[in-house]
Amino acid sequence: MLNLELKKEQEINNMVTVLKQLDLTGIRLLTRDANTLLALKLEVAKENELYQEDGREGWKRRNRVSLWFG
Numbered sequence: 001m002l003n004l005e006l007k008k009e010q011e012i013n014n015m016v017t018v019l020k021q022l023d024l025t026g027i028r029l030l031t032r033d034a035n036t037l038l039a040l041k042l043e044v045a046k047e048n049e050l051y052q053e054d055g056r057e058g059w060k061r062r063n064r065v066s067l068w069f070g
Contacts, residue, residue, distance in 0.1 A: 019027055
């Protein structure tokens with residue numbers, strides 16, 4: 001687990017390096033994309049929770065959205 005956290009920290013540092021080289025428009029675009037990814041992650045977590053509560057058939061009837069993040 002520590003190795004994964006270390007790799008994550010390295011990737012964050014790489015992103016900061018890239019961000020420092022962008023103009024404001026590029027930073028805003030990346031921020032928008034990051035917010036979209038976070039929203040999708042939260043949506044999938046909620047869908048998975050509903051799936052577990054309702055079972056497969058109940059979930060499929062109420063939701064027509066495919067799972068993008070497993």
